[in-house]
Amino acid sequence: MMIDWNELRNAAVEAMTMAYAPYSGYPVGAAGLSEDGRIFTGCNVENAAYGVALCAECGMISDLVRSGGGRLVAFTCVNGNGDFTVPCGRCRQLLWEHGGPDMEIEMPAGIMRMSDVLPYGFGPDDLDMVERKNNG
Numbered sequence: 001m002m003i004d005w006n007e008l009r010n011a012a013v014e015a016m017t018m019a020y021a022p023y024s025g026y027p028v029g030a031a032g033l034s035e036d037g038r039i040f041t042g043c044n045v046e047n048a049a050y051g052v053a054l055c056a057e058c059g060m061i062s063d064l065v066r067s068g069g070g071r072l073v074a075f076t077c078v079n080g081n082g083d084f085t086v087p088c089g090r091c092r093q094l095l096w097e098h099g100g101p102d103m104e105i106e107m108p109a110g111i112m113r114m115s116d117v118l119p120y121g122f123g124p125d126d127l128d129m130v131e132r133k134n135n136g
């Protein structure tokens, strides 16, 4: 499938403009593309209790699941300047669950595979492995 990175990036920038980031002053927008061509977006949502802030990726994943779910094939996120930024560690885990090792992700260094961004990621297969071992 041809990925329109410009369209995805524009969606992330648009989401970023909706961010609620009064504490850090660091708005983030995230956009994901599913294998059937849908685009999902999210922005960061901060809180007076700083530690419970929601990353932009959390909103994007919620958008994906709420609208029926599906497999992500591409992802990008931008900061307040509209420049690519990198997902935090927790969000790499969220992305792994719904995109897996083959998802493409636009990083400041270029387009990479998720398996390069989160090597040896923990996922559903690891849970299955224990179940298989226990059930013979």
Ligand code: THU
Pocket: 021, 024, 026, 027, 028, 043, 044, 045, 046, 053, 054, 055, 056, 057, 086, 087, 088, 091
């Ligand atoms: N942030 C994201 O939204 N996604 C990331 O992957 C990195 C960090 C947000 C959280 C917080 O609202 C702000 O950026 C500064 O850390």
